[in-house]
Amino acid sequence: MPELPEVQALAAYLRERAVGRRVQRVEVCAINALKTYDPPPSALAGRTVTDAGRHGKFLDVEFGDGNEVHGVDGGGDDGEVHGEPVRLVVHLARAGWLHYRERFPSAAPLKPGKGPIALRVRLDDGSGFDLTEAGTQKKLAAYLVTDPGAVPGVARLGPDALTADLATFSERLRGRRGQVKGVLTDQEVLAGIGNAYSDEILHTARLSPFALTHRLSDEQLGVLHAATGQVLSDAVRRSVGQRAAELKGEKRSGLRVHARTGLPCPVCGDQVREVSFADSSLQYCPICQTGGKPLADRRLSRLVR
Known part of the structure; x- marks a missing residue:
């Protein structure tokens, strides 16, 4: 997408x-x-x-x-x-x-x-x-x-994910209780983030995709806000100036965990894992994001935070 x-x-x-x-x-x-x-x-x-x-x-x-x-x-x-x-x-x-x-x-x-x-x-x-x-x-x-x-x-769009300041970013996430992966991709909370870049942002922030927004500390929200700006800004810099026909390949080449199930994490070398849902999936690194514990690959599992 x-x-x-x-x-x-x-x-x-x-x-x-x-x-x-x-x-x-x-x-x-x-x-x-x-x-x-x-x-x-x-x-x-x-x-x-x-x-x-x-x-x-x-x-x-x-x-x-x-x-x-x-x-x-x-x-x-x-x-x-x-x-x-x-x-x-x-x-x-x-x-x-x-x-x-x-x-x-x-x-x-x-x-x-x-x-x-x-x-x-x-x-x-x-x-x-x-x-x-x-x-x-x-x-x-x-x-x-x-x-x-x-x-x-x-x-219905929320503030733009690329330009929202820390105060706005924190208020929006804390105002919508849920797993941080789902909240980041809710366009009414923040506009512009989808499945791929939410995986990349959470990997950069070293957060589990199933961490709960209302339990995030001020420090974690600060790190997450910085990771959001870094990941999106880097992707914009790589993408703008490319011909339309080249953008999909440019996106894939810049991803570190999303759509890289089974490959080594570029940060720690552990294997990138996947959680599958009915019509989508997410990718993450256990060492970087979940204390080394793999997440159960089913929607209603007891989730690692």
Whole structure:
């Protein structure tokens, strides 16, 4: 799943490559991925890409006003372009991604429901980008809004994990009782951290993923806050400037415990272990994080803290 560093890098890449280009047309291939209908996709045609940013793990692409009207395939009626900027806000979910194309192989409109492409934005220089989603569980969500706060997931976001100060960070974690792994990935508590970077943060902080937030000392919260800033900042530095196609590989290369089950911990050399759940898993180092004791690999076990 793309997390804060990858989404920030995608936004930076779009600012570098797409800002200033005018939208030629939009093709909606997966109707279920588009969660709004007003403004319609046709509102983007003729507009210029003016900015790109993020809200937690949501990508936000801004399109300024334009003067021309073009057709749109796959959603909405043609209409004039007027008024305030329109935002394409996207949550890529677990298997979604943004692919930037310097040139599309064909000018022919895509057929709805065919292949992994959910939405295509064609720009006036022949380039553009596809929003794609692999697998059978289609959870990618795209919203066309004039205010990002109108997107329910954005409206519920807590403070940004990359910029929250220690006081805010500590207040948010102590205000939500639970296992620290789950609380860190709760977007209403802190925005931007997912499964992979929470594993990395907890390893850096030398904390068990099942430590309870209300039992964390001020010192532990300070270490955890510093680890969060370090891990996310390092990942952003590695990611920003990379082409969209290279970001997944860059993320994998920087991970120390996540998705490295059975490999040696780069800090102590012990074997990285895993706890599996119904639809996810976590990785940790027993020596670094749990006093050398492996965690039971079942959801309702008595947990090591």
